[in-house]
Amino acid sequence: MTSTLAVRARALVKHFGEVVALDGVDLDVAEGQVHGLVGPNGAGKTTLLGLLLGLAVADSGRLEVLGTPVGRTLSVPEGVAGFVDGPGLYPSLTARQNLSALAALRGQGAERAAGVGAALEQVGLADVADDPVRGFSLGMRQRLGLAAALLTKPRLLVLDEPANGLDPAGRHHVRRVISGLAADGVAVVLSSHRMDDLAVLCSEVTILATGRVVFSGPVSKLAAERDTLDYRLLTSDVAAAERVAAETPGLDVLRERDPGVRSDPEALVVRGSVPVLDDLVVRLVRGGVALREFAPVVPPLEAAFLALTGTGPGATQTDREDAR
Incomplete structure (x- = not known):
């Protein structure tokens, strides 16, 4: 049985001035799949993640997200969540207050009170829920960003280096969360420089180099390359x-x-x-x-x-x- 595609991209091109960030990129991500996006610094990973989150638009090419064509406006369908370049947080607020404020901005304040606690528990931050974020380590901030994305019950989760700054226990916890989401049918696209994360989490991977796809397919085939x-x-x-x-x-x-x-x-x-x-x-x-x-x-x-x-x-x- 063929899985439904959460992401279908064909021949995406994106320029920043004279710099070609993406040069004819194709990408398929199925529902329930964890798809890795890797490449050297400057390869175009962040640009592609930004397109999936509606933070930028392609100059040419076709992009469908959750079955909806994405045009030339900064928007994506409901059900997409995640972060690039690290999550945006209020350092003076606690973890719980950050998530509550985010829920309120989305018009979900009252009905999401229980969801805030559940999201913090899910990412392993329940014990520091009422501590100010300014004292959080990089890894804790990454986990709080993941919790913020989980509030929306996403169907497509886009994560930029979610294991960045995590100790081994934290990486194991985040891996378990991501694997659980995929098992529930959520499509996950994540960038990572850690090959061990790819081997454990991802069923398929796309490698970019200077804006071009140099490999796309199963992780097992990558190892055989x-x-x-x-x-x-x-x-x-x-x-x-x-x-x-x-x-x-x-x-x-x-x-x-x-x-x-x-x-x-x-x-x-x-x-x-x-x-x-x-x-x-x-x-x-x-x-x-x-x-x-x-x-x-x-x-x-x-x-x-x-x-x-x-x-x-x-x-x-x-x-x-x-x-x-």
Whole structure:
């Protein structure tokens, strides 16, 4: 069964003077889907999020939000909520007062009193509901912004770096909230520089580089985009492991002169495709070499991101030219 699209964008273009912020961007986000939006600084992520929230309009292209065409006015249909560049808050007011004021501005003051408390509880801020926001950390402000968005019972939630400033416990809490919303049918579009957030939360991801889409699809396919991976091995016999690695077809043993390789006499860093790395493991076991650690130097999602955007050491000159 095909999911209903909460966002359908085709060939979106947005200029700021002579700067091309978006250059022919397509985007599909289904209901009940968490869709990641990533890219280097200046790639156009914030601009695209702003279009989805009705904070800006495209110069050309087509955009439908919750089944409604978005024209050349600063507006979006009911059911859209979120924030870009951090939530706007009143520092002298408490968390509860901030949400109550927001509900009142929307004409929902009286009937939303209980909703304010529920939203604060949902994001884990019930214990500091009556503390002034000026004393909140960046992570607490991000969670309060999420609570403000939840007040509207959104069908499309747009979040700019929602895990920014959060400690591990806070990230886990916010991830649980977002996953729960998606399970209830809410479409979520979030930007993030954290590949671990993408891996845990997102079913699909769109990567932007200089305003263009360089990848869009399932997170699992993104991880597979990287042809070769660098892996760090810690074994019972590093000399024997290096001999086995040198004899494994298609595998490169990285030396200290290679960028990003840490000097560790007890470890070995190798580069190869997934099948070649699998072959190495089989050869080590057959050779009686015990594996104590076998992990990517850079997580596969991050490696793919760096290569696709032409921003990492694994990117080729062609990658960098394509990303411009």
